[in-house]
Amino acid sequence: MEKVLEILEEIRPDVDFENEDSLVDGGVLDSFDIVALVGELNDEFDIEIKPSDLVPANFNSAKAINALVEKLMDE
Amino acid sequence: MSYTSIKFLIFVTVTILVYFLFPKKWKEYKWTVLLLASYVFYLFAGVQYVGFILFTTASTFFGALWMDKMSKSSKNYLREHKADLSRDEKKKLKERTKRNKRLVVALILILNFGILAFLKYAKVLFMGGTGDLLVVLGISFYTFQSMGYIIDIYRDTVPAQRNFLKFALFVSFFPQIVQGPIGIYSSLAEQLYKPHSFDYDRFRQGFLLILWGLFKKMAIADNANIAISAVTDHYQAYGGTTLLFTVILYAFQLYMDFSGGIDISRGVAQIFGIDMMENFRRPYFSKDISEYWRRWHISLGNWFKTYLFYPLAMSSLFLNVSKNIKKSKFGSTKVGAHIAKVLPTSFASFIVFFMVGVWHGANWKYVAFGVYNGGIIMLAVLLKPVFESVLKKLHINPACAPYTAFRIIRTFILVLVGYVFDVAPSFEESMMTFRLIFTDQNLKVGYGEISELGLSKVALVYLAICAVFIFIISVIQERNAATTIRSTLIKKPAIVRWGVVYLAIMAILIFGVYGSGFNAADFVYAQF
Incomplete structure (x- = not known):
């Protein structure tokens, strides 16, 4: 979780990721941020996030993103 | 039958009556009224077009079932042989299934987009004329909608539809067939099949x-x-x-x-x-061109984002370019880090806009329209730090009302420039x-x-x-x-x-x- 937050803050220092739970639905992250985030997460955790994983539910909060990472690491 | 004609008014009234007076004991078949109405509407446009929509419906329906069967048999095999397969063998089996599914989805995509491209381009490329070979009612919209479904099936994000007639309704639903909005299977399909009762407020x-x-x-x-x-x-x-x-x-x-x-x-x-889904959200109030494209023809923008932009931008090719820039000497500078983050993505969005332009028709002006929009967005993203530092030097608060008004007017002028290619x-x-x-x-x-x-x-x-x-x-x-x-x-x-x-x-x-x-x-x- 710490690492995910660190990556998020590096991409968008202006957002309060610990409390935001509508990152995609609320339009906080744009598609450029999402792609940058995917690249970083893939490298950091040695996973492969696919376009089919890009549903708002997976990216709306730092917690959700962390859950997605953990799920993909298990596979 | 135009949506603005008296004929359409009568047609809709009759359909509403038949739908809401449909016998309650058969209510699970209520959706057949919508299917029948959609095909009647389609036949009014001309019998010769029905073959096209039926082909897309059938190829997509059976392609989806085929992929679904592959996924299921692979999953069953894995479950039955869970104990005696090594991790590597399991991985290999999954990859093989994925590869086979990819062949099917590619085949369906090539066939259907091939027809669309042929009708739009054949006359210009092979016959020396201008315009479309044949304008088939709603072909762009039902093709996009069905191809979205087949990609969703490939990605395993929706269950395959097993009833051919139900699927035919999803492809042909008459209110949206002429010009969209392009529906997404997961949010539209169930609504079409559900037996709705009359609601005066909704009416x-x-x-x-x-x-x-x-x-x-x-x-x-x-x-x-x-x-x-x-x-x-x-x-x-x-x-x-x-x-x-x-x-x-x-x-x-x-x-x-x-x-x-x-x-x-x-x-x-x-x-x-x-x-x-909503297709317009007051687009002329947009503050930049990317926002404009999120508020104008929203369903088309969404389609391209989900099925073309993300797969491109997230492909290993594009992500690796980004990674390599970041690792290089240039990437350790501030400018380099920014370029590494946005260059591949903005290139992907450029390709998307180029495709949107090409889709509009076989004419150089549409290519120019795509390149123009893609180019502006690419430049805006690449030069963002420059604009930000200029604002800082001029002591302009980016959130203040006069600057927002300036951005809205500037964006509208940029949109007008794009319209010149259209007019x-x-x-x-x-x-x-x-x-x-x-x-x-x-x-x-x-x-x-x-x-x-x-x-x-x-x-x-x-x-x-x-x-x-x-x-x-x-x-x-x-x-x-x-x-x-x-x-x-x-x-x-x-x-x-x-x-x-x-x-x-x-x-x-x-x-x-x-x-x-x-x-x-x-x-x-x-x-x-």
């Missing part, structure tokens, strides 16, 4: 939305279209002032035409209990338009030309009043985005409600362009 809201759409299309867009087609018919005859006027009028006309048509579609669907008949003539707009401004000549375009002075003043009216409505909508004007309206006393309905109907009857001997203009987007 009133849908009715008001249809009325609003008819007003925008018939009483505004079709009036403006008279002047625009007068110009495009003899494009070379006009000076810079008239051309500038035409482009601005076109911005108004296209928005009223397209969003009016979508309002009619959404209104009809709403009466049946079906919520279709002008060819690429050469669009270049000529830019030249004349900057070098040939003459108010007196312009006034003389504009008054000869088939619109009387009164009609021009009327259009100007409409523009102000739409602007005010848009500001109200923008400030109360959470609710709609019509849901506020239905809570008002009967006299207010009926007053508004009466005024709207009178406006359509008095100012609407229709009548015998006059064919209401086709919806602009029906031709794509």
